Amino acid sequence: MADFSELQPYIERWGLVTAAERLQLRVDMNLDDLQEFYDAVSPHLQALIEHLNQHPINEIPESDKPLAYMALALCEVDDAIHMWKASNLEYISDPVSWRTKKTYSDYQ
Amino acid sequence: MNQSGPDTISNIPFVSETFYEREKSLWKNSWLMATRESDLKEPGSFITLDIKTINTSIAIIRDGKGKLQAYYNICPHRNGKLFCDRQGKKAAIVCRFHGWSFTLSGQCQAIPESQLFPHLDKKDIRLASIAVDSWGGFIFINLEEKPKHSLHDYMQGMPKGLEAYLADTRWEWHTGYQHEFSCNWKDLMNIQHEGYHASHVHKKSLGAVFTPDEVHTNLFPDSPGVCSRLTVLRPDFGDTPPAMSLIQQLSMKFGTTSNWVQQDTSRAALESEKAVNLDASDRFVFDCYTFLPNLILFVGTDVLSVMRVWPTGAHSADWEWDWFFKDEMKNFGHLFNREHGRMATRNALAEDWPVVEWAHDNMRNGIFEKNYIANDMENSVRAHFEKVLQHLNISETDLEKDYG
Numbered sequence: 001m002a003d004f005s006e007l008q009p010y011i012e013r014w015g016l017v018t019a020a021e022r023l024q025l026r027v028d029m030n031l032d033d034l035q036e037f038y039d040a041v042s043p044h045l046q047a048l049i050e051h052l053n054q055h056p057i058n059e060i061p062e063s064d065k066p067l068a069y070m071a072l073a074l075c076e077v078d079d080a081i082h083m084w085k086a087s088n089l090e091y092i093s094d095p096v097s098w099r100t101k102k103t104y105s106d107y108q
Numbered sequence: 109m110n111q112s113g114p115d116t117i118s119n120i121p122f123v124s125e126t127f128y129e130r131e132k133s134l135w136k137n138s139w140l141m142a143t144r145e146s147d148l149k150e151p152g153s154f155i156t157l158d159i160k161t162i163n164t165s166i167a168i169i170r171d172g173k174g175k176l177q178a179y180y181n182i183c184p185h186r187n188g189k190l191f192c193d194r195q196g197k198k199a200a201i202v203c204r205f206h207g208w209s210f211t212l213s214g215q216c217q218a219i220p221e222s223q224l225f226p227h228l229d230k231k232d233i234r235l236a237s238i239a240v241d242s243w244g245g246f247i248f249i250n251l252e253e254k255p256k257h258s259l260h261d262y263m264q265g266m267p268k269g270l271e272a273y274l275a276d277t278r279w280e281w282h283t284g285y286q287h288e289f290s291c292n293w294k295d296l297m298n299i300q301h302e303g304y305h306a307s308h309v310h311k312k313s314l315g316a317v318f319t320p321d322e323v324h325t326n327l328f329p330d331s332p333g334v335c336s337r338l339t340v341l342r343p344d345f346g347d348t349p350p351a352m353s354l355i356q357q358l359s360m361k362f363g364t365t366s367n368w369v370q371q372d373t374s375r376a377a378l379e380s381e382k383a384v385n386l387d388a389s390d391r392f393v394f395d396c397y398t399f400l401p402n403l404i405l406f407v408g409t410d411v412l413s414v415m416r417v418w419p420t421g422a423h424s425a426d427w428e429w430d431w432f433f434k435d436e437m438k439n440f441g442h443l444f445n446r447e448h449g450r451m452a453t454r455n456a457l458a459e460d461w462p463v464v465e466w467a468h469d470n471m472r473n474g475i476f477e478k479n480y481i482a483n484d485m486e487n488s489v490r491a492h493f494e495k496v497l498q499h500l501n502i503s504e505t506d507l508e509k510d511y512g
Contacts, residue, residue, distance in 0.1 A: 019447070042354050045354065045358055046358055049362075049440060049441050052439070052441075053440050053441050055439075056438060056439065057437055057438060057439055057442065057443060060440065068440055068443075071440070071444065072443070072444065072447050074355055075355065075359070075444065075448045078353050078355040078356065078448070078451075079451070079452065079455060081353070082353040083312060083313065083315050084313070089312055089313060089455060089458065089459060090312070091459065091462050091463075092455075092458035092459050092461075092462060093287070093289075093457075093460075093461035093462055093465075095285070095455075095457075095458050097287065098285040098286065098287040099286045099287065100284070101283065101284035101285065101286055101428070103147070103194075103195065103281065104144055104147060104281045104414075104430050105142075105143045105147055105156075105194055106194055106195075106286075107158070107194075107286060107418070107426070108286065
């Protein structure tokens with residue numbers, strides 16, 4: 001049984017349910033904080049994915065969902081750390097202001 | 109300011125209110141993508157679409173015989189609304205206003221207190237139908253009473269295998285965005301189907317310089333509906349590819365939806381012959397098809413993105429972007445790969461929109477009356493521009509005279 005207890009502070013902070021929330025947190029944090037999160041969690045990512053892959057995607061236990069959300073947050077910060085060297089890009093439209101659709105036909 | 113030469117196009121169609129009024133007819137006589145067939149599997153399942161540009165609501169429903177029907181969302185009695193939800197399932201179509209009811213195939217079947225209408229025979233009353241057809245598993249409608257072109261003819265020029273590839277592959281809708289931007293609808297289209305801006309606007313997010321060959325465009329001047337195909341290849345980094353992050357490396361294990369990781373994507377051409385990646389490049393990212401008026405399809409190895417724009421004025425437009433991924437998402441690794449690719453695209457899109465909003469504002473100032481178009485890397489802009497004018501039966505020389 002994998003033990004990710006040392007990641008608990010990051011799970012509490014980054015285990016946000018929606019992609020929009022994780023994006024907002026990335027934008028709100030400075031690069032040093034993002035780097036700390038990245039350095040602490042990315043060495044565990046392979047084990048995290050293997051752990052979560054034990055279940056079909058729709059049957060991930062509730063108790064593991066914050067872990068999954070935190071792992072997805074690494075996707076959110078990857079480019080900030082490796083390409084932009086900043087917590088956000090310059091001169092952008094803020095994707096948080098874009099409405100997330102619920103279905104393909106959900107044009108309001 | 110003096111701007112001349114064959115490489116220019118007029119700003120007028122992008123800023124003129126008069127032109128916009130004329131242009132609205134594009135939404136009345138073109139094939140418009142409405143939904144995906146898999147969203148209307150069962151008899152009675154329906155979607156609605158509000159085309160704000162022309163203040164028109166339509167509904168598409170699968171009837172009892174499994175046939176697609178499209179109707180104006182209007183009751184013939186007193187113009188009440190028939191479908192009040194975005195999607196759902198109905199056994200019959202019942203008007204919200206007075207309860208007149210219709211079969212799924214549009215025939216009036218019941219009028220409450222029908223004795224109040226002694227001269228009406230319900231057999232003579234039908235919903236107002238709209239032309240509807242499918243291509244590549246997507247459902248299109250056309251509001252023209254008798255469309256000039258069938259949907260099949262409208263798609264002339266598309267590669268032989270693409271329709272079947274799009275229709276037969278299990279494309280799973282993943283997520284999508286909607287936002288209203290302050291620019292002309294064609295500005296939103298134009299930045300997505302030209303590759304010239306990518307090396308500059310996306311210098312940080314993509315970290316690559318694209319040569320003309322890596323953003324190569326084919327045009328379809330004889331097609332009624334298809335404007336261009338932009339094929340995007342990952343730049344050739346030679347022996348010194350940029351280092352991949354650990355996240356990218358792990359994502360690669362679960363799919364190919366992360367556009368910028370260095371993996372051989374030539375299998376896209378092998379798995380779907382004459383559908384995508386027609387030159388079988390191992391650096392293939394996507395083929396981007398632009399259709400008149402408002403649709404762009406980005407067909408990648410395992411990802412399909414759909415962009416539609418819906419004008420809300422001469423200087424504003426709703427933008428929709430949807431991601432479909434191939435096959436069923438079975439485990440977290442697949443989700444991780446999808447999200448990694450999706451975020452890279454989302455970040456690039458976020459860089460695009462201020463650029464076009466600023467340019468649109470500047471166009472309205474009228475300091476420069478034309479745009480210069482780079483033939484090798486921006487000819488899709490001209491192709492869409494010309495297709496719009498052609499459809500409206502307006503010549504470039506008449507633009508100044510009638511709309512300037």
